[in-house]
Every structure is written in structure tokens, then in C-alpha cells.
Amino acid sequence: MTLVLASTSPRRYQILSLLNLSFLMVPPEGSEVAADGRSPADEALFQARRKAASLVARFPGAVLIGSDTLISLDGAKIGKPRDVPGARDILRRLRGRAHEVVTAVAMVQGKRMFEIVETARVRMRECSDQELEAYLATGDSLDKAGAYSVQGLGRSLIAGLEGDYPAVVGLPLRAVAEGLRQFGVDVPADLDRLYEERNFLNWKTFES
Numbered sequence: 001m002t003l004v005l006a007s008t009s010p011r012r013y014q015i016l017s018l019l020n021l022s023f024l025m026v027p028p029e030g031s032e033v034a035a036d037g038r039s040p041a042d043e044a045l046f047q048a049r050r051k052a053a054s055l056v057a058r059f060p061g062a063v064l065i066g067s068d069t070l071i072s073l074d075g076a077k078i079g080k081p082r083d084v085p086g087a088r089d090i091l092r093r094l095r096g097r098a099h100e101v102v103t104a105v106a107m108v109q110g111k112r113m114f115e116i117v118e119t120a121r122v123r124m125r126e127c128s129d130q131e132l133e134a135y136l137a138t139g140d141s142l143d144k145a146g147a148y149s150v151q152g153l154g155r156s157l158i159a160g161l162e163g164d165y166p167a168v169v170g171l172p173l174r175a176v177a178e179g180l181r182q183f184g185v186d187v188p189a190d191l192d193r194l195y196e197e198r199n200f201l202n203w204k205t206f207e208s
Contacts, residue, residue, distance in 0.1 A: 001185060002062035006051040011151065012067060015171040018200065019180075019189045028066065029054035040072035041117045044104035049115070052108045063109045063183050069170050071146035072100040072119075080145055084136055087147035091135070091157070094146060096126035101146070103167040107179045114179035118172040120163025122150065127157055151201035161206045169201065 003023035005016055013025050028051035038046060045068075052066030071078035073093060081087035100119050107114040127135075140154055141147040148154030150161065151169045166173040173194065177187045198204045 001183075002059060003180075003185065004055060004059050004062045004064050006055050006064055006066045009170055011170040014200075015166050015169060015173055016065070016176065018166075018173060018194055019177060019187050021180075021185070021187065021189075024059075026055055026058075028052075038077075040070055040075070040077050040100070040102045041104065041119070043077055044068045044070050044102045045106065045115060045117055048104040048106040049108075052106045056108060061110070063107060063180065063185065065176070065179075066106045066108075067103065067171050069101065069103040069145045069167075072102050073097070078146055080143055081141065081147045084142070087141040088132065088136055090147040091124075091127070091132050091141065094124045094148075095132070095157070096124065098123045099146070101163070101168045103170065103172055105172060105176055105179065107176075107183065109183055112183065114182055116172065116175045116179065118164055118167040118175055120161060120165075120168045122161050122168060123159040124148075124157055125159045131157070155202045155205060165198070165203045165206060166200070 005023055005025045006028040007025055008027045047068035048066040052064040055064050078090055081090055098121055101122055102119050104117045138153050140149055140152050148157055150158055164172050174191055177191055180187055
């Protein structure tokens with residue numbers, strides 16, 4: 001059975017690789033167009049569905065995985081910044097506050113579908129302007145939902161995390177494994193051990 005990750009994200013590739021499965025990573029077709037009327041969870045799921053569905057014609061019979069992550073601050077959706085000024089504005093809004101990281105997964109194979117939305121809570125430190133500018137200068141904030149990478153240099157901005165760390169990085173590992181099993185895919189990885197050892201990027205820096 002062919003497994004296809006509809007993504008260009010190296011982070012999602014790394015997370016899915018933890019399951020010790022063979023898969024293809026293929027860029028989804030089309031572009032993301034957000035709608036004001038959708039809730040953060042509905043928006044993330046809409047985009048995840050769109051990504052998976054965009055490759056159905058190219059990979060008939062394959063299990064297609066689409067995923068999308070965004071930030072919810074008091075119910076307001078925050079995606080990726082367009083540029084450094086946009087990233088600066090987002091980080092200033094988030095600093096000193098807690099926000100939700102919403103990650104949706106949609107799996108498709110023919111008429112079969114598995115969908116899930118995972119929400120984690122992240123607290124950002126009360127960072128100074130100097131700290132934010134130093135982080136912005138690294139370029140790490142670009143192409144990241146919420147303008148920071150919890151798995152990278154952005155970890156220094158974060159005070160705490162409650163929820164599934166892989167979901168915050170970009171793909172909820174346990175949920176994906178459960179979805180794949182429902183499609184009849186044998187998942188050889190020991191999920192309990194992965195979550196116990198947490199040997200992935202900055203996972204160990206957070207309490208289990």
C-alpha cells in the first residue's frame with residue numbers, strides 16, 4: 001500500500017518518519033486560502049482535507065495524509081507571517097500569554113476518510129523587545145505558524161507546553177498512527193516508547 005504525505009514540511013516528514021514506515025512526500029496542489037467565517041479547528045481541518053484531496057487523482061488507491069497547523073489566540077486565527085514585520089507583530093501579540101496550537105489531520109483512501117483535530121496549549125514568556133529582535137534576526141520565525149518554532153530556536157521564547165508535542169511541531173503522532181491502523185497499515189514503531197523517551201528535537205525540554 002502506498003502512503004503519501006501531502007506536504008512540503010520537513011518537520012512533518014521527520015515526525016512521520018518516527019513511525020518507521022515507507023512513504024512519499026509530495027507537495028499538495030493548489031494554495032491555501034483562509035476564510036474568516038471558519039473557526040480555527042474548522043480552518044485547520046479544511047486545509048488538511050484540501051491538501052490530501054489535491055493528490056487523489058495522481059495517487060489512486062494510496063493513503064493520502066494532509067495536515068495543517070495554525071495558532072488560535074482568543075479564538076482569532078494566526079497562520080504563518082508573510083515577512084519579518086508580520087512575524088514581529090505576531091510575536092508581540094503572543095508574548096506573555098497562552099495560546100492554542102491547532103493541528104488537523106485528514107487521511108483519504110478512495111471513499112474512506114479519517115479526520116482528527118489536536119489542540120495543545122503553549123505559554124510564551126514575557127520576552128523583551130531585544131529578545132524578539134534577536135530571534136527575528138535568525139530567520140527562524142518565517143514559514144512557521146505563530147512565527148516561532150518550538151522545535152528550533154523559538155524554544156527559548158516558550159515558558160511551557162500542555163498537550164502533544166509532535167502536534168505542536170506539525171503532526172500529532174499518536175493520532176496519525178491510529179488513523180493508519182484504521183486503513184489497515186501496520187505501524188511498526190513502539191509509540192509508548194517514543195513518548196517515554198522523547199528523543200526528538202526539543203521534546204525532552206518539556207515536562208512529560
